[in-house]
Amino acid sequence: MRILKNLGQALRGLWLNKGNTFLMTLGIMIGITSLTVIVAIGEGVKSKVLNRIANMGFGPESFSVYSGAGKLFFGRGQETTSMTLQDVDDIRAMPNVAIVVPRQRKRMRIINKKEFTSTRIYGVSPEWLPARQWKIVDGTFLDDLDMDRKRKVIVLGATPAYKLFGDKDPIGKKVRLEQVFFEVIGLLEKKGLTESGYDPDDRALIPLTTSTSRLFRQTHLHSIKVVTTHPALVETTISAVTQVLRRNHGLSVLADNDFRFVTPESIMQWVTEAEQALNRMIMFISTISLIVGGIVIMNILLVSIRERIREIGVRRCFGARRTDITQQFLFESIFVSLLGGMMGTILGLALSIALNYFDLLPAKMTWSPFILAFVFSALVGLVFGIHPARKAALLSPDETIR
Amino acid sequence: MTAQKIIEINSITKVYKNENVETEVLKGISISIDEGDYVSIIGPSGSGKSTLMTILGCLGQATSGNYLLDGEEVGKFSDYQLSRIRNEKIGFVFQAFHLLPGISAFDNVMVPLIYCNKTPLDAEDRVKRALTRVGLEHRMHHTPGQLSGGEQQRVTIARSLINDPKIILADEPTGNLDSKNGQEIMTAFDHLNEEGRTIIIITHDPVVSKHARRILTLRDGRVVSDQTNENFKESRSSPTRIMVE
Numbered sequence: 121m122r123i124l125k126n127l128g129q130a131l132r133g134l135w136l137n138k139g140n141t142f143l144m145t146l147g148i149m150i151g152i153t154s155l156t157v158i159v160a161i162g163e164g165v166k167s168k169v170l171n172r173i174a175n176m177g178f179g180p181e182s183f184s185v186y187s188g189a190g191k192l193f194f195g196r197g198q199e200t201t202s203m204t205l206q207d208v209d210d211i212r213a214m215p216n217v218a219i220v221v222p223r224q225r226k227r228m229r230i231i232n233k234k235e236f237t238s239t240r241i242y243g244v245s246p247e248w249l250p251a252r253q254w255k256i257v258d259g260t261f262l263d264d265l266d267m268d269r270k271r272k273v274i275v276l277g278a279t280p281a282y283k284l285f286g287d288k289d290p291i292g293k294k295v296r297l298e299q300v301f302f303e304v305i306g307l308l309e310k311k312g313l314t315e316s317g318y319d320p321d322d323r324a325l326i327p328l329t330t331s332t333s334r335l336f337r338q339t340h341l342h343s344i345k346v347v348t349t350h351p352a353l354v355e356t357t358i359s360a361v362t363q364v365l366r367r368n369h370g371l372s373v374l375a376d377n378d379f380r381f382v383t384p385e386s387i388m389q390w391v392t393e394a395e396q397a398l399n400r401m402i403m404f405i406s407t408i409s410l411i412v413g414g415i416v417i418m419n420i421l422l423v424s425i426r427e428r429i430r431e432i433g434v435r436r437c438f439g440a441r442r443t444d445i446t447q448q449f450l451f452e453s454i455f456v457s458l459l460g461g462m463m464g465t466i467l468g469l470a471l472s473i474a475l476n477y478f479d480l481l482p483a484k485m486t487w488s489p490f491i492l493a494f495v496f497s498a499l500v501g502l503v504f505g506i507h508p509a510r511k512a513a514l515l516s517p518d519e520t521i522r
Numbered sequence: 523m524t525a526q527k528i529i530e531i532n533s534i535t536k537v538y539k540n541e542n543v544e545t546e547v548l549k550g551i552s553i554s555i556d557e558g559d560y561v562s563i564i565g566p567s568g569s570g571k572s573t574l575m576t577i578l579g580c581l582g583q584a585t586s587g588n589y590l591l592d593g594e595e596v597g598k599f600s601d602y603q604l605s606r607i608r609n610e611k612i613g614f615v616f617q618a619f620h621l622l623p624g625i626s627a628f629d630n631v632m633v634p635l636i637y638c639n640k641t642p643l644d645a646e647d648r649v650k651r652a653l654t655r656v657g658l659e660h661r662m663h664h665t666p667g668q669l670s671g672g673e674q675q676r677v678t679i680a681r682s683l684i685n686d687p688k689i690i691l692a693d694e695p696t697g698n699l700d701s702k703n704g705q706e707i708m709t710a711f712d713h714l715n716e717e718g719r720t721i722i723i724i725t726h727d728p729v730v731s732k733h734a735r736r737i738l739t740l741r742d743g744r745v746v747s748d749q750t751n752e753n754f755k756e757s758r759s760s761p762t763r764i765m766v767e
Contacts, residue, residue, distance in 0.1 A: 122639075438609060
C-alpha cells in the first residue's frame with residue numbers, strides 16, 4: 121500500500137528531524153496537559169459534590185437550613201451564632217412539617233485509652249435517625265431521656281468505632297471527648313467510603329442537650345434539617361421558614377439572610393450550573409491551547425519544508441507524486457500531534473495525581489481525557505498539517521532539485 | 523536495423539516568468555535520441571542545458587513544443603503521470619548527489635522503489651545487487667555523511683538503476699569529484715551504455731563529454747552543434763573494477 125509506505129517515510133522523517141519533532145510536540149503537549157488536568161479536576165469536583173449530596177440523606181421532601189449566609193455548602197467566612205433552638209421550635213410548630221432535627225457540629229479528637237482519632241461530632245436530637253434514614257447495627261440510638269437528662273452517651277459511626285476499638289464490641293465502653301467521658305450506646309450501620317474519598321461513617325453522635333451544655337458549650341446551631349410531609353410542600357415551607365428565621369434573627373428588611381437553604385433541587389441545579397460553567401471553561405482553554413499548538417506545528421513544519429526541500433526534490437525525481445508528498449507531511453504533522461497528545465496526557469495524569477496526592481485539588485482520572493486527547497490532537501495535526509503539506513507538494517520538482 | 527527513437531523533442535521552448543519579466547531560456551530546441559545512445563550536452567552556463575535537463579527528465583514542462591518519450595507524448599502529461607514516467611523510465615544522477623541525509627545507502631537506493639506502483643517482492647535483493655554492482659556491498663549501511671564523494675556518487679548510480687530505467691540522466695555527475703573518482707564514475711556510465719541503456723550527460727567538462735558517442739552543444743537556448751564523437755571508443759579509459767559483473 122502506497123499510503124502505508126508514505127506513513128513509513130513520515131515516521132522516518134520525524135525520527136531524522138528529532139529536534140523539530142520535539143519542538144512541534146511541545147505546543148500540543150502543553151495544550152493536552154492542561155486539558156487533562158482540567159478535566160480531571162472537573163470530574164473530581166463533580167464527584168465530590170455528588171457524593172456529598174448522596175450522603176446527606178436527602179429525600180425529595182426534605183431540606184436543610186444552615187446558619188450563615190452564602191450558597192449551599194459554602195458559607196461566607198465568619199461563624200454566625202443566630203440560629204437557635206427557638207428557630208427549631210418555631211419550625212416544628214408549622215403545619216406540613218413532619219420532622220425537625222437541630223444539629224451542632226464540630227471536628228474533635230475522640231479518645232479510647234491510648235487510641236485516638238479525629239472525627240466529626242454531631243449534637244443531634246433523636247429524630248436524626250428517621251430523618252436521615254440511617255440504621256443502628258448494635259445497641260440503641262439516642263432517645264428523649266438522653267436528651268432530657270443531658271446524658272453523656274455517644275453513638276459511633278463505623279470509622280471511629282473501628283479506629284478506637286478495632287473489631288471489639290464498643291457498646292458500654294467509655295470514650296473521651298476533651299475532658300468529658302461518654303458511654304458508647306450504639307453503632308451506626310457502615311455506609312462505606314465514597315469514590316471521592318468522603319467518608320460518611322466518620323462521625324459520632326451525642327444528644328444535642330449534652331453538646332450545648334457539656335461539650336461545645338454553645339447554644340447556637342450549625343444547621344436544622346426539616347422533613348415535610350410531601351415533596352410539593354418543600355417550596356412553601358422554605359418561604360415560611362425564611363420568614364420565621366428572619367424575624368427571630370431580627371433582620372431588617374434590607375439585610376441579607378444570615379442562613380442558607382440546601383435542597384435536593386438547589387444542589388442539582390448548582391451542580392448542573394457548575395458543570396456547565398466548568399465545561400465551557402475546559403472547552404475554551406483547551407481550544408485556545410490546541411490552536412496555539414497547531415500553529416506551532418504548522419510554522420515549524422513550514423520552516424522544516426524549506427530545510428528539507430532537497431529531500432522533497434529527490435523524492436519527486438524518483439517518482440513521488442504530489443499526493444505522496446502531501447500524505448507524508450500530513451502524516452508527520454498528525455503523528456507529531458498525537459505524540460504531543462500522548463505526552464500531554466501522561467504529564468497531565470502525573471499532575472492530576474500530584475494534585476490529589478498533595479491534596480491541592482480534587483482530581484479524578486477518567487477515560488475522557490485519553491479519548492479527548494487522541495481525537496483533538498489528531499484533528500489539530502490534520503488541520504494544521506494541510507497547509508504545509510500542500511505547500512510541500514506543490515513545489516515544482518525542478519525548483520526543489522536545483 | 524534502425525534504432526528506436528527513445529526521445530524526440532520538437533521546437534521546445536521554455537519561458538520563465540519572474541515579476542513580469544519573461545526570460546526565454548530555451549528558444550526552440552529539437553533533438554532526437556536513439557535508444558542506447560550516449561549523448562552529452564555541453565554548453566556554457568546560462569546556455570539552458572539545466573533547463574533542458576529538467577524538461578528531458580520530466581521534472582518540468584516546456585512552455586511550447588512536443589516531447590515524445592519512449593512513444594508517449596509526455597508534453598501533455600499531468601503531474602501524476604509525469605511522476606510515473608520519472609519513476610519507471612528515468613534514473614537521475616546529480617552533481618551534488620542529492621542523497622537523503624541520515625539514512626543508509628541501502629535506504630537511499632530503496633527510495634525509487636517506495637514510489638513504484640507495485641514494490642517488487644525482491645526489493646531488498648535488488649538494492650543489494652545494485653549496491654554490489656557499484657562496489658559498495660561493504661558500505662550498505664553507512665549514511666551519506668560517512669561515505670566519500672565518489673562513494674556517494676556510486677550510491678546515486680545504484681539508486682538511478684534500481685527501477686531499471688531506459689534512460690540515465692546525469693547532471694554534471696563528476697562536478698563534485700576529483701579526477702580519479704570522476705574517471706571511475708564515467709567508466710560506470712560507459713558500462714551502463716554498453717548494456718544498452720540510453721545515457722544523457724549534461725556537462726561543461728570536455729573530458730566528460732568525450733565519453734559520449736554524440737555531443738550536443740547548446741548556446742543561448744539553441745543547439746549550435748550536433749557532432750558524432752569520432753574518438754568514441756578510443757577516448758575510453760580501460761575499465762576499472764567497479765563495474766565488473
